[in-house]
Amino acid sequence: MPSARTTGARAGARPPGAGSAARLELLEALLVASDPAQCAQRALGWLQRRAGVRRGVCLAAYAGDGPQLVPVASLGVEIDRIESFSVDLELRDHPLTRALLAAAPVMISPNGTRTAVTPLGRRDVQAIPLAPLHARDLPAGLLLVAPLTPVVAREARWLGRVLGPRLAALIAAARLEESEHRLQRERGLLSSIINTVTDPILLTDAEGRIIIANARAEALLATDDDQSEGRRRAVALNNMLFSAALSRHAMEGGEAPRHEVPLVDPVDGSDLLFELLSTLTSDARDGTGIVSILRNVTDLQRATAELEDNYRKLRQTEADARAERDRLDLVIDSVADPILVTDPGGNTVMMNAPAEHLFTSTDGTSEEVQRVVQANDAHFSSFVSNLFFEGETRRRSGRISLVDPATGAALPMEAISGKIVSGHGEVTALVTILHDRTEELERARLFEELKKASAELEAKVREATAELVRQNELLRRSHIALEQASALKSQFLANMSHEFRTPLNAILGYTSMLLKGVSGDLSSHQRRNMERIDSNSQHLLSIINDILDISRIEAGKMPLTVADFPMSELIREVLAEVEPLIARSKLTVTARVGRAQPPLRSDRQKVKQIVINLLTNALKFTPEGWVTVTAAHDTATDRVAVAVTDSGIGISPKDQAVIFEDFRQADDSPTRQYTGAGLGLAICRRLATMLEGELTVRSALGEGATFILTLPRSPKDDR
Amino acid sequence: MMVQGPPTLVLLVDDYPDNRDIYVQFLTYSGLRVEEAENGHQALDKAFSLRPDVIVMDLSLPGLDGWEAIRRLKQDPRTRDIPVIALTGHALAGHSKGAFDAGCDAFITKPCLPERLLDEICAIVTARPRSGGPTP
Numbered sequence: 023m024p025s026a027r028t029t030g031a032r033a034g035a036r037p038p039g040a041g042s043a044a045r046l047e048l049l050e051a052l053l054v055a056s057d058p059a060q061c062a063q064r065a066l067g068w069l070q071r072r073a074g075v076r077r078g079v080c081l082a083a084y085a086g087d088g089p090q091l092v093p094v095a096s097l098g099v100e101i102d103r104i105e106s107f108s109v110d111l112e113l114r115d116h117p118l119t120r121a122l123l124a125a126a127p128v129m130i131s132p133n134g135t136r137t138a139v140t141p142l143g144r145r146d147v148q149a150i151p152l153a154p155l156h157a158r159d160l161p162a163g164l165l166l167v168a169p170l171t172p173v174v175a176r177e178a179r180w181l182g183r184v185l186g187p188r189l190a191a192l193i194a195a196a197r198l199e200e201s202e203h204r205l206q207r208e209r210g211l212l213s214s215i216i217n218t219v220t221d222p223i224l225l226t227d228a229e230g231r232i233i234i235a236n237a238r239a240e241a242l243l244a245t246d247d248d249q250s251e252g253r254r255r256a257v258a259l260n261n262m263l264f265s266a267a268l269s270r271h272a273m274e275g276g277e278a279p280r281h282e283v284p285l286v287d288p289v290d291g292s293d294l295l296f297e298l299l300s301t302l303t304s305d306a307r308d309g310t311g312i313v314s315i316l317r318n319v320t321d322l323q324r325a326t327a328e329l330e331d332n333y334r335k336l337r338q339t340e341a342d343a344r345a346e347r348d349r350l351d352l353v354i355d356s357v358a359d360p361i362l363v364t365d366p367g368g369n370t371v372m373m374n375a376p377a378e379h380l381f382t383s384t385d386g387t388s389e390e391v392q393r394v395v396q397a398n399d400a401h402f403s404s405f406v407s408n409l410f411f412e413g414e415t416r417r418r419s420g421r422i423s424l425v426d427p428a429t430g431a432a433l434p435m436e437a438i439s440g441k442i443v444s445g446h447g448e449v450t451a452l453v454t455i456l457h458d459r460t461e462e463l464e465r466a467r468l469f470e471e472l473k474k475a476s477a478e479l480e481a482k483v484r485e486a487t488a489e490l491v492r493q494n495e496l497l498r499r500s501h502i503a504l505e506q507a508s509a510l511k512s513q514f515l516a517n518m519s520h521e522f523r524t525p526l527n528a529i530l531g532y533t534s535m536l537l538k539g540v541s542g543d544l545s546s547h548q549r550r551n552m553e554r555i556d557s558n559s560q561h562l563l564s565i566i567n568d569i570l571d572i573s574r575i576e577a578g579k580m581p582l583t584v585a586d587f588p589m590s591e592l593i594r595e596v597l598a599e600v601e602p603l604i605a606r607s608k609l610t611v612t613a614r615v616g617r618a619q620p621p622l623r624s625d626r627q628k629v630k631q632i633v634i635n636l637l638t639n640a641l642k643f644t645p646e647g648w649v650t651v652t653a654a655h656d657t658a659t660d661r662v663a664v665a666v667t668d669s670g671i672g673i674s675p676k677d678q679a680v681i682f683e684d685f686r687q688a689d690d691s692p693t694r695q696y697t698g699a700g701l702g703l704a705i706c707r708r709l710a711t712m713l714e715g716e717l718t719v720r721s722a723l724g725e726g727a728t729f730i731l732t733l734p735r736s737p738k739d740d741r
Numbered sequence: 742m743m744v745q746g747p748p749t750l751v752l753l754v755d756d757y758p759d760n761r762d763i764y765v766q767f768l769t770y771s772g773l774r775v776e777e778a779e780n781g782h783q784a785l786d787k788a789f790s791l792r793p794d795v796i797v798m799d800l801s802l803p804g805l806d807g808w809e810a811i812r813r814l815k816q817d818p819r820t821r822d823i824p825v826i827a828l829t830g831h832a833l834a835g836h837s838k839g840a841f842d843a844g845c846d847a848f849i850t851k852p853c854l855p856e857r858l859l860d861e862i863c864a865i866v867t868a869r870p871r872s873g874g875p876t877p
Contacts, residue, residue: 516831519830519831520801520830520831521830523830523851523852524757524760524830524851525759526852527760527763527830527851527852527853528757528759528760528763530852530854531760531763531764531767531852531853531854531855532759532763534854534855534856535763535766535767535770535855538856540766540767540770563852
């Protein structure tokens with residue numbers, strides 16, 4: 023808005039001059055004025071100097087949406103009255119509007135009006151219209167002056183005619199400049215707005231030539247000569263792709279308003295993806311154009327891909343977690359012990375099959391089962407809640423008595439609970455494993471029983487051992503007693519033998535002397551009787567000797583004297599000793615001894631005693647016929663066998679078993695035919711055993727007998 | 742027994758009178774001189790005083806027994822060289838061994854017929870002739 027300034031410096035310096043010269047001067051000043059305010063101010067200054075006007079205001083008419091009168095210069099008026107003053111030209115009744123439309127000088131008198139109608143206050147004002155630039159136009163403004171003198175009126179009217187067109191032209195010029203300036207500013211603003219949009223925006227004509235493009239669009243689609251070959255090619259490619267997209271869009275019309283356009287970033291050569299939004303614009307003057315907005319969806323695509331990737335990963339993780347969970351379920355279900363996971367609220371989050379068996383019941387189950395399940399649950403809850411209350415305890419084991427819902431059997435359980443604590447130290451869950459202690463208790467019971475039984479057994483063993491010791495002691499004592507008895511028996515027998523011998527010695531001695539005629543000759547009758555005494559005494563002596571032998575063998579007091587001797591020699595000796603008996607018997611006695619026999623190593627005396635005994639027995643029990651003595655060495659067994667065979671009465675199988683017993687003969691009757699104590703074979707068998715040999719018999723009643731003495735060629739200790 | 746010189750003196754020691762009697766009768770009948778003793782002390786006394794040609798000693802004697810008597814006789818220079826024939830009714834091996842240990846020169850187990858004793862005396866006296874040798 024032009025504002026009025028009081029510039030009275032030059033006005034005061036010029037005295038009033040001649041009329042035509044002064045008017046010329048003013049015209050020149052008006053012509054060189056560059057703006058309406060300067061022009062109007064010079065005019066008022068001139069009027070003050072020329073006509074002595076003291077006060078005045080120049081109002082310019084501004085056209086537009088709200089045409090109004092606005093002060094552009096003033097003289098002798100308070101500035102505050104000017105600045106806020108304007109008149110709306112739509113108000114036709116305003117005195118100034120009427121003055122303007124009158125197109126002739128009008129006297130405006132404020133009398134009768136309540137407010138000031140002019141900036142000059144409550145005094146009469148001459149309003150002089152300022153001539154328009156073109157005759158048909160409204161006046162360019164009003165010149166308000168006071169006081170009105172004839173000079174003033176004349177000069178003011180002239181001034182109105184010359185100032186008006188000039189002012190109007192200046193105002194028009196100012197308005198044009200202003201509107202151009204505004205247009206420029208708005209265009210700059212618009213340009214910066216579209217340049218700040220990161221999406222490329224273009225306006226193209228019908229032929230696809232770019233009319234307007236923002237910075238981003240230029241970067242993609244425009245090129246300079248000084249840019250590199252690569253960039254120019256990229257831009258050329260982009261233009262081609264963009265044109266193709268535009269034409270495709272034009273052909274398909276509104277059916278597919280969105281098209282994806284792949285472009286290349288000329289700077290780094292990366293692939294970019296845009297979505298093309300095109301709108302047709304119709305302009306009467308410029309024809310049809312197309313506004314295109316390219317929305318960069320490269321990132322969107324990348325984001326979509328990433329999102330899909332993340333979703334896929336999420337699905338995978340979820341699947342993994344499910345698999346893990348399934349595996350975990352399988353593991354905990356495969357555990358025979360019940361496992362439960364409880365949250366801090368006491369709710370069971372998870373349980374395996376054995377736990378379900380104890381703590382859940384289905385709808386169809388009996389009341390009894392449900393009652394048991396509830397009782398189990400109550401016991402378990404109590405245990406678990408105790409642990410939750412114990413702040414620091416991470417682990418706890420305890421015993422719970424549960425009942426098997428299926429069987430009603432008591433289940434003494436060992437419960438082991440552990441808290442699962444999050445990274446923040448917050449208890450998230452409680453895992454409890456229940457272990458059936460029935461077997462453990464049973465084992466403990468069995469172990470106790472075993473211990474008891476073991477202790478009992480031990481006591482019994484101790485008792486038995488003590489008894490054994492006692493028995494052993496008794497046995498030892500009785501053994502000692504027996505040994506003593508045996509020794510006493512042997513001693514008794516030895517003593518008895520001695521006591522027998524002493525009188526027997528006398529009997530044999532006297533008999534012998536009598537038979538030898540020491541006391542004179544005997545009659546044949548006496549001699550026969552004396553011989554009977556002698557033979558009976560001899561028999562008694564042999565019995566005593568036999569008894570002594572047996573007692574010595576049994577007492578282990580029969581010493582062995584081992585030596586080498588030829589068997590043939592021993593048999594010859596025996597035959598020689600028994601010769602009187604053989605001669606008396608009238609039997610045929612033969613001896614057969616194998617040649618080149620190895621010598622026998624044994625107790626010669628004892629072997630001889632046995633053979634003599636066998637031979638005398640054979641002679642005794644063979645009424646007629648023969649007796650044979652043979653000796654043979656069996657190289658296979660390295661044993662020597664001496665056999666005495668007779669053609670005598672023989673021994674029945676029954677009697678063969680008893681003939682080796684003490685004091686036994688085959689004929690045991692008191693009236694037996696054969697004499698003898700019956701100790702001979704018993705002694706022989708004992709002696710054979712002592713010599714590591716054996717004595718056997720082969721016989722049948724009435725068919726003779728064969729007694730065989732078998733001896734090792736040498737005793738075991740010597741071999 | 743047809744040897745010249747004074748008859749052989751036999752000291753017969755036995756506590757059983759009948760046995761003494763048999764041997765005295767038979768040895769005297771056979772031409773020997775016989776002195777008797779019925780216990781160990783008597784035997785020692787007679788042996789020292791009579792210096793017999795041979796002593797027949799029963800081992801089971803009352804008081805001083807036969808083994809001890811033989812030991813003393815064999816320790817005494819007066820009787821050391823007189824042969825001693827031990828007699829016993831005990832047939833056990835220990836008896837003969839004890840007798841030989843004591844120093845006897847021969848050992849006979851009872852029952853012993855008188856002629857057997859005579860044979861034994863003749864054999865031992867002939868083997869160890871005193872001055873002049875044994876004579877019946």
